[in-house]
Amino acid sequence: MKLKYIAILITCLLSTSIFSQANLNNYKYVIVPTKYDFLKEADQYQLNSLTEFLFEKYGFEALMEGANYPDDLVKNRCLALKSNLVKDSGMFKTKLTVELKNCNDEVVYTSEMGESREKEFQRAYTEAARNAFKSIEALNYKYEPSANASVAVSQEVETKSEVSKEIETLRQEIENLKKEKEVVVEKVSPKVEAVAQTPKLKVAAKEVIDTTALTAKESPSGILYAQAIENGFQLVDSTPKVVYRIKKTSIPDMYLVEGKNATIYKKDSNWVLEYYDNDVLKQEVLNIKF
Known part of the structure; x- marks a missing residue:
């Protein structure tokens, strides 16, 4: 009986992982904030730069918040996910999770918690972030355009074309x-x-x-x-x-x-x-x- 429950649990975890991967594959970009809420300064301890680097390392096209966005992202903001690092309280450990939200501000993915026992902040945040990104690495992300996004952009271009003709x-x-x-x-x-x-x-x-x-x-x-x-x-x-x-x-x-x-x-x-x-x-x- 215990083996049965364990098998069901493993199946659910695998299904969730596959769903998360397929869901994230529909997003082309990840936007990284310039400052995290639990820190006082922008890119303190180079944590935001590290986040951008790790997303790029695992296949995502990362963009720093406020940068010049590509044309397709300007036309359709739902092509991008907004990333965040969430700090969990701990007495002797630094704990971070990676959180991704869609254009409707809905959480679509939360990583496993990354931990560090380092006492020095720079090392602690760096190690915790890298450990949290092991979940991102396991997704084997690869961008796959969704049909809905293509249709939305096509309709927008067609509408602008019709307006231009009327103006002319x-x-x-x-x-x-x-x-x-x-x-x-x-x-x-x-x-x-x-x-x-x-x-x-x-x-x-x-x-x-x-x-x-x-x-x-x-x-x-x-x-x-x-x-x-x-x-x-x-x-x-x-x-x-x-x-x-x-x-x-x-x-x-x-x-x-x-x-x-x-x-x-x-x-x-x-x-x-x-x-x-x-x-x-x-x-x-x-x-x-x-």
């Missing part, structure tokens, strides 16, 4: 609108004999103010109220009814009108709606309250 499209639209505004529009009066003496006027597009449709587009009070929405505002009248939805651009006080080839921008103290009607550039003054 918006910039192109703004450039096109700038070019259209620079075109000189010729406003021709009807050919009627009674006004034959009135000369034709050529004016810059931005100086033409067309107020014929102003009343129809504004509320009875003549005021449109700006309500914040994602990436811009919706302009409602006093009904309330949504008259326009406008999107922010990289140019201050300039918005793109959703669903229309038009812009709304601030000129002096007025808000101006600018658009083309049968190849004629028109502008309308809007009374907007933000």
